[in-house]
Amino acid sequence: MLKQISKNSFWLFLSRVLTQLFQLIFIGIIARALGVQTFGSYVLFALILFIGNIFTTYGTDALLIREISREGKISASFSASAWLQILLSFLWLVTLFLCSVILKFDSQTRISLLILNLSLIPLSFQSVFNSLLRAFERMDVYSALNVFTILIQTLLAFLFIRGSEDLLLLCVLFFSNQTFIAMISYFVCKRVVSEFKSIEKPIFSEIINILRTGWRLAIYFPLSAFHQRLNLFVLSFLSGQELTGLFSAPARLMDGMKLAHFSVSNGIMPSMAKPSTQEIKSTLQTSLLFLLAWSIIVGIVIFFFADLLINLIYGFAYSESIPTLQIIGFVLIPYTFSVYFSLQLIMAGKENRVLRITFLSLLLAVILYVYLIFNFGLIGAAWGTLINEIIFASFLLIGNRAIK
Incomplete structure (x- = not known):
């Protein structure tokens, strides 16, 4: 048991160090390319996305880890958590759209903000897949996916972001990367988690139970x-x-x-x-x-x-x-x-x-x-x-x- 926890902690430590390093490089690349004003807009949009991710996750990651670790199998809460996060993501996007209209954002700013926050939908799938990997103590795979995500994100920024007019492109690239990683996470979970099953159609009673x-x-x-x-x-x-x-x-x-x-x-x-x-x-x-x-x-x-x-x-x-x-x-x-x-x-x-x-x-x-x-x-x-x-x-x- 102690050996397993030591392994888990090592992989999490290593991935945290590497993701922080690549995050620093990513920030450096886009800060130089976008310029101070446009970079400030991106930082604000990223903060809104961060808050939205906390809101839409709804604490389901801890719930899933607790439930799956305790029972040793995947329950109906797995699919219900994914659907709840998707519903909350749509609610967040609608709220953002209304706020952008009220605050009279120009069309490009509004589109950039909404596309970046559209990432909440693939992030919903990533959240439940990551919870699954953590519950079954596959921290090596979970950590590798985290590092791979920021590595691809940094590479895309380096290759395609050139000037202040590329804010919309950056948001599109971020969304595309999260969608790609969500797909990779699905196939990885299917391969490494023996109990894995696909997300099933939504059951209203299960979603309400997760809400409660x-x-x-x-x-x-x-x-x-x-x-x-x-x-x-x-x-x-x-x-x-x-x-x-x-x-x-x-x-x-x-x-x-x-x-x-x-x-x-x-x-x-x-x-x-x-x-x-x-x-x-x-x-x-x-x-x-x-x-x-x-x-x-x-x-x-x-x-x-x-x-x-x-x-x-x-x-x-x-x-x-x-x-x-x-x-x-x-x-x-x-x-x-x-x-x-x-x-x-x-x-x-x-x-x-x-x-x-x-x-x-x-x-x-x-x-x-x-x-x-x-x-x-x-x-x-x-x-x-x-x-x-x-x-x-x-x-x-x-x-x-x-x-x-």
């Missing part, structure tokens, strides 16, 4: 993302863009340090959903201890080398960010428990509890951040981030113990 069971996760995931970024919103509102920039520099650096947490947490999801055995318990505890040890080491290293990291990566203009980095470098320690226990609650079917905990923590975080930032500025934001994560982890620990 998934709404908490549909709220939780964007709420959790907002909870992690609340410090930046409050800092920007109370202290302006300069302090926000000074805080964002170390915050982005710490996001990179969460790579191990991403890899291990996604690697252990299927095991958490399975019926508990002594072997599974021992393996999960080992995974938790590994993440905790990693977090402590990272925190200590960052504390002593914060000045070197800030000056080397961002330059001497960001020297005021050094004390901030020294403080938030230790956030990974409570973050380890937050990730582990929230995932454990979700895989146990207790998403209602983790949602309530997140709401409560969010309300307390607003009060905490407003007080500390208003009185202590940048350092207040750093201490608020650390204290908030400790509070959140403590609530999740209490909530997790209540199910045992």
Whole structure:
């Protein structure tokens, strides 16, 4: 079991590093080719697509992984999840079209926006196929598909994007690539998953059942993302863009340090959903201890080398960010428990509890951040981030113990 989780985590770690690398190259290519103004439009469109993907996924990826891992077979929820995501994608597209009309977008801008967001339909198929691969612990195949997707996307941008007039072409290429990858994902799943079956015709009762069971996760995931970024919103509102920039520099650096947490947490999801055995318990505890040890080491290293990291990566203009980095470098320690226990609650079917905990923590975080930032500025934001994560982890620990 531990060997399997180690393999899962390795493939996820490797794919994350490679996708981030190719994403950086892709951004560099289109930023240079499109120019500042058109690139800004693409970034806005991509952000809208990102939000749309969160909305249309509706938490079904976690639901499918939990259900398939627990039962060891594909249920009717597989097809229902795909159809629900497609229906929500059409709803999102109609809403975008109406908004573009109300805001009086020119025809090319409207078409570019809609074509890019049309990618939500192939992404719906990719979502369920990826959930299938993750549930059956084929992280090697899942990771390879992710890297292949961004590799093709980067290659297309390099070959065809030449100037600011190519925004529409870029959106068409993105949609075409996602459609191609969805088709590849289908044939790959058919080959590597012995239990695989094609998406069947929609059954209304199954779709309604997914709507009923998934709404908490549909709220939780964007709420959790907002909870992690609340410090930046409050800092920007109370202290302006300069302090926000000074805080964002170390915050982005710490996001990179969460790579191990991403890899291990996604690697252990299927095991958490399975019926508990002594072997599974021992393996999960080992995974938790590994993440905790990693977090402590990272925190200590960052504390002593914060000045070197800030000056080397961002330059001497960001020297005021050094004390901030020294403080938030230790956030990974409570973050380890937050990730582990929230995932454990979700895989146990207790998403209602983790949602309530997140709401409560969010309300307390607003009060905490407003007080500390208003009185202590940048350092207040750093201490608020650390204290908030400790509070959140403590609530999740209490909530997790209540199910045992």
